Structures are given as C-alpha cells and as structure tokens.
Amino acid sequence: MPKKSLLMIGVFLLATTIWAALPRVSNPSPDYQTQPTNDGSHVEKIRAVWPGPNPEDRVRARVVMSGEDIIFEDGPTSQVMNTHSIRKSLLSLIYGIAIDQGLIDLEATLQELGIDENIPLTNQEKSATVRNLLMYRSGIYLPAAGEHDSQITDRPAREEHEPGEYFFANNFDANALGTIFIQETGYELGPFMEEFLATPLGLQDFDANNVIMGDPWFWPSQDTRHLQYYVYMSARDLARIGAMVAQDGQWGGRKVIPKDWIELITAPHSDLEESHVPNHLYSHFGFQWWFQEETGTVWANGYGEHFLMVDPTHDLVLVERNFSGNSLLSTARWLSSGNKFSGSLWELIDTHAMLVKISDS
Template sequence: MRKLFVWSILTLMLGVFALVTVPRVWNPSPETQTAHSFADFDSSQIGALWPAPGPDDRKRARMILYKGDVIFADGPTDLIMNTHSMRKSIMSLMYGIAVDKGLIDLNKTLAELGIDETIPLTAQEKTATIRDLLMFRSGVFLPAAGEHDAQITDRPQRDSYKPGAYFFANNFDANALGTIFVQETGYEIGAFMDAFLAKPLGMQDFQAENVIMGDPWFMPSTDTQHPHYHTYMSARDFARIGVMVAQEGVWRGQQVVPESWIALSTAPHSDLRDNHIGYGQYSHAGYLWWIKDADGTVWTDGYGEHFMMVDAARDLVLIERNYTGNSYLSTGLWMFVYGNRSQSLNGMRAAYKWLVQERL
C-alpha cells in the first residue's frame, strides 16, 4: 500500500511537471516560408546606440528593415514569443482582408450580431458597431480577459459614453472582435491568419496552432464569453507585417492587405489628448494601431515590452521583442522575475534618430 501511494505521488508530480514545462506552441517549418533579404549595411553604430541586454537579462530580439531588407538584426529573431497586445494590430489587418472578401460588415451592431457578455450588455452598449470596436470606441466598459493596468483602474462607468463617442483601449473590444471574426468569417483566427497573412508573407515560424484561445493559466481570471486569443510569433515574422504595412499592404509585389484598409486603419481616428488616460508617446489611434504625430510613425506594442515602429514615408521598420515564456512554468518565472521591470525605448529611438538624420 505504501509503495502504491509513493508511486501515485511520483506519477502525479511527473504529470504536473510535464504539464507546466511543455511549450504551448512549437516552431514549425512551413513549406511556404521564405528567407529575409539582407542589405549590405554597416550596423555597428546601431548596435552601439541600441545595446544588447546583459547575459543575465531576458531573451530579446531586435530588427531594423529598410525598403524590405534587413539592415540590423540581433538576438533570437526566430524564437516564437507571445505578442501580447500586438495581436490587436494583427486582428485589424485580418479584418481588412475579411471586409475585402465581403465576409464582414463593419456597420453591424452588437445587437444585430447577437453579441452579449456574461454580465449582460445594456441596450446602449448593444448599439456599438464593429467599427466602434476597431476604434476602441464601443462604450462597453466591462471586465475582460487579459486586461491589466489602466484597463482596470481607469475604466469609465458603464453607459457614461455612447458608442463611438469616447476612446478607451480595453480588452472587451479586442476580445469581442475575435469572437465576431470567427462567427462572421467561419474561420478560426489561427487558420485565417495562416492562410491569408502567414503564407502570403512567407512567414518562417508560424502555423495556425500558434494562436491559442483562452486564459493561459489553470483557472480563468475573468468570466467572459469572449476569450483572449494569444498569438505567438517570432520577431522575423512580425517584421514582415511591418514591411507590408509600410509598403501599403504589399509584400514582394503581392497585395496582401488592401491598400485602402492600410490607409484607413492607420489614420488618426481618435485624438488621445482628449482622453482621461495618458497614452505615453502616442497622440492618436487608428483601427487598433497607435500613431505618433511627432515623427509620423505608426506603432503596435504589447505587455512585456514588445514594440514595432513603422515609418511608411521612409519605408523603415524597427521592432523589439522580449521573451515572456512559452509554457506555464516559463511564463510564471518571467512574471516573477521581470513582470514589473521596465526597459525604456531610448535605444530604439536613438537608432531611429541616427538613421533618419545620418544615413537615410
């Protein structure tokens, strides 16, 4: 009996260990992958302005692409990482493709779509359209999966603003857009992304299974009808998205996202200076993209210090990715060690300034 008990405990411990250490996603080797092209460019000055982390710091990947060619790359650019809120800009691009295919009508309301929430939506909230959600102007101020910081502490009172009237970057809008996307297109998010973004862009480290629906922990943190869609991508694959946006939806001669959607989604639909929350360096927001008027750049960013900067006028893309775990254990360790640590954008900004003023 004692031996059986011991073996039962050991088996349980091994099972738990396997569960928490097995990666959530794996690096694939898609048949449609294509390598990046590299320009003959002296990047030593960039490395000095934008130094690599120390040996005891997190895994960090950085790239700069000019006119589609890589002019600087550092760190594990092929390592798949959770994109966190950068997923939202990807969703914006997929909406553009779906609208072009006639699969989605942006003017449909939540009521018409049959969209509700565990905490039932009010009559006013149900008048929000898909377009309102893309602009973070739904007027739905409810708890949502994956939210943090100002999304929780500075959430306005319910029905305090009508849909379309006020900008609030919240996860209800982003997550509900995922629910609506699957409902209206008939595609799972990962499958659509693989077919209409990853394959046309020749991504090297992406497959449909890199999008995981739901909370990453054992117990969901929020009771909701709209799960968080975790999207895992490498820096070198995400950089392709930046180049495609900089080139008006084109990648190596192929129109991947309609040019009109790139223009519409990266236009300044919301003035963030008229908001009760300070959104840092950003002055405006588009359809799930951030805009910085000071230098005319478009950004996407995510928790854990994930950033991509697109300067379409110069066809220039800068990206930084930080590894935040790919299993229950590694994600938990990252949150414990690095979760409250912040690195500045000074290195990226310095490299960008030098390129613009001295080289391009």
C-alpha cells in the same frame, strides 16, 4: 506514509513538472516560408546606438528592416513568443482582408450581429458598431479577459458614454472583435491568418496552431462570452508584417491587404490628450494601432516590452521582443522575475532617428 503513496506522489509531481515545462506552441518550418535579403551595411552603426542586452536581462530579439530587407538582427529572432497586446493590431489587419472579401460589415451593430455578454448588454451598448470596437469607442465598460491596470481602474460607468463618443482602451472591444471575426468569416483566427497573411508574406515561423483562443494554460478566466486570443509569433515574422504595413499592404509587389485599409487603421483618429491614457509615447490611436505624431510612426505594442514600430515615410520597421515564456513554467518564471521589463525602448527610438538621418542624407 506508505511507499506506494510516496511513489504515486513523486510520479504525479514529475509528470506535472514535465507538463508545465512543455512549450504550448511550436517553432514550425512552413512550406510557404521565404528567406528575406539580409543587408548588413549598417549593422555596426545600429549596434553602436542599440547595444545588446546585459547578461542579467531577459532574452531579447531585435530586428530592423528597410523595405523588404533585414538590415539588423540580434537575439533569437526566429523564436516564437507571445505577442501580448500586439495581437489586437494583428487582428485589425486581417479584418481588412475579411472586409475586402465582403465577409464583415464595418458598420454592423452588435444588435445586428447577435453579440451579447454574460452580463447582458443594454440597447445603447448593442448599438455599437464593428468600427466603434476597432477604434476603442464602443461605449461598453464591462470586465473582460486579460484586462489590467487602467483598463480596470479607469473604467467609466456603464452607459456613461454613447458608442463612438469616447476613447477607452479596453479588452472587451478587442476580445469581442475576435468573437465577431470567427462568427462572420467562418474561420478560426489561426487558419485565416495562415492562409491570407502568413502564406502571401512567406512567414518563416508561423503556424495556425500558434494562435490560441482562451488561456493557453487552461486556467479559469473572466466570466465572459468573448475569449482572449493569444498570438505567438517570432520577431522576424512580426518585422515582415510591419514591412508590409509600411508598404501600404503590399509584399513583393502584390497586395496582401488593401491600401485604403492600411491608411484607415494607422491614421490618427483619437487624440490621446482627450482620453484616459496617461501616455507620453503616443499621441493618437487609430484602429488598434498607436500613432506617434512627432516621428510620424505607427506602433503595435504588448505587455512585457514587445514593440513594433513602423515608419511608412522612410520604409523602416523596428522590432523589439522580450521573451515572456512559452510554457507554463517559463511564463511563471518571467512573471516572477524582477527584470521582466528589460527592453530598451529609448534605444529603439534613438536607432530609428539615426536611420532616418541616414535615409535623408
């Protein structure tokens, strides 16, 4: 092979490697950020129950908040990470803001909103409301971007259930909610989150560009009109959002999200014993939030062991994040790793139980 061709191939491979290694999102330092109070009085007690990761584990970040104070931090808590399905819980929060502003009608049907799919929706499917989608009760059972596992294997037949009748956790509902939000508010998701959520909360590591519509790596996706949205956020910012939820939508004594909306989306609407979800951790589902009856906690979680636990009764928030890549190369490395699920869910639950005892004593 001629030297010129070899050189061109080498340059191409080098450029491709550099591109693949570049972070898709940045760690900004926004002007609106505020520094939370850090109370370390329980650090040793927490660390005894929730020890640090083994050296062979993936990078993990953990945060515990009591009220608006951080009482425990471990790992790269400022590093922005893919939230995976926590994105859906975050979207449900800003839906409350948009509804409060009169921009979205919770009872509007897909027919009224002009929402369809490349595989055309039937009249029955188009009768689903925004409320139905937020509850995973749309009755629409079509392939969707980013779906996996039981979303595919347990998918009911089309029109097997009418809208509102049956809980089925699927990505069509979640992704279509993104489409509806953008259409009805006139905002892209990132700028809306930055203006009405990140700014009033004083988030430290957020940027509108860290919310991406469609695959971050420009790979072909499912043939759909409703793109998956990716939200990259740090553990400490996610914890602050959880603290706001625990305080009925308030931060610093000011309303960020209406209290009645927080109560609605975190209430136990769907009994998971009557659903397709074989889950021993959660008992119910609200509006894109999971509910654990035994502990009275609400949860947002994402693939790869990303957890946000909110305990409104004791004003506690626990976050665990498992770094799953911030570039094409690091994401591929994580996906191919044998220990990509390296969190400590039960230690998180035990830590919460210990903190509740301290709070009740």
